[in-house]
Amino acid sequence: MKDMIDNLNLKILRIRFFxxxxxxxxxWIGAVLRNRFLYVAESVYVNETMSLRRIIETLPLSEEHFMFRQLQEGFPKGFLFDCSDLPYDGSGFVLRPNTIYCFSLILIGKLITYQASFLEAISRMINDGFGHPMVSLELVDVTEGDLCVLPDLILKENRFETLELVFKTPVSLMHLPKGKGSGFQNKLNNFPSFYQFMRSLMYRVVTLGILYSDGISFENRKEMDEWIEEYIAPSMKAVLLQANLCYEKRYSTPKVGETSVYSMAGYTGRLIFGKVHSDYLPLLSALSPLGVGSDVNYGLGTFRVSYRSGY
Incomplete structure (x- = not known):
């Protein structure tokens, strides 16, 4: 398990444009970025026969893997955009002339090897631009961050800290129940508890590790579930100290020939928890570029953390 996470490196590229x-x-500007990028990625080839989009959308698991059946209908992609610093006013976005804007491209694990192809697609996307009619953008520069290596997933000292958790774009950790439902999670009124946050985050990072690293995998689903539950068990001791949340919706761009659009929702705002296990804190800081919850590849699920000694 440690080897798997050790091999799950992240590369963050900061793109500026006007x-x-x-x-x-x-x-939602995150949906515009995602959809325009995938459109352009169809025409960027990493070799004579393989487009970047095909690489992105090909499930990198054999049919014998215990996760194959679950993920073949949809799996977390090995890249995402952090658009949390781009403008959004509740009904859409406005880009003003001669103002420099920034967003980040995060590459995960094995997809880092295709960095040059991703940058080519970004350059084409910026050149093609956005809007109706299309308005070309100007690329200012791309800043390449250091390779991010995730810390050990080992709980050592039994110390606790106070954690501030900020949801910068809507975070959805659960789906509202469609029926009565008998599970405990269906009775939480959709509230993002720290336990549910850790559970969603760990399933995301473990799944990404299975898909995009060369490290050790689990033998079966039962072993994976048991490991995650044991690791996040201390998160149940956290105490909610303060909450300031707003439930917000975002809307994607319409598909060609359709009038309805894909809608997304989640919470933005701030949560403060006491009695958070101290060994979670460096992990949360390192994992924040990955996002959490639903629709991460549309720019949702962006979070940041800070902490202090205390309660």
Missing amino acids: TEQHIRMKY
Whole structure:
């Protein structure tokens, strides 16, 4: 398990751009980035026969793997955009002329080897631009961060800290029950508890490790579930000290020939928890670029953490 996480490295590329014309769109800017990028990635080839989009959307597991059946209908992709610093006003976004804007591209594990192809797609996407009609953008620069290596997943000292958790774009950790439902999670009114946050985050990082690292995997689903539950058990001791949350919706761009759009929702705002196991803190800081919850590849699930000694 430690080897698997050790091999799950992250690469963060910071992209700055501007427009010479006013651009207004009534969609979530994270969805615009995601959809435009995938469109361009179809025409970027990493070799004579394989496009970047095909690599992104090909499940990197054999049919014999215990996770194959679950993930073949949809799996977490090995890249995402952090658009939390781009403008959004509740009904869409506006890009103003000659203002420099920034977003980040995060590459995960094995997909780091395709960095040059990702940058080519980004360059084409920026050149093509956004809007209706399309307005070309101008690329300022791309800043390459250091390779991020995740810390050990080992709980050592039994110390506790106070954690501030900020949801910068909507975070959805659970789905509202469609029926009565008998599970405990269906009775939590959709509230993002620290336990549910840790559970969602660990399933995400473990799944990404299985998909995009060369490290050790679990033998079966039962072993994976038991390990995660044991690791996050101390999160149940956390105490909610303060909450300031807002439930918000975001809307994707329409598909060609369709009038309805894909909608997403989650909580933005701040949570403060006491009695958080201290060994979780460096892990949460390192994992924050990965996002958490639903629709991460549309720019949702962005979070940041800070902590202090105390309660």
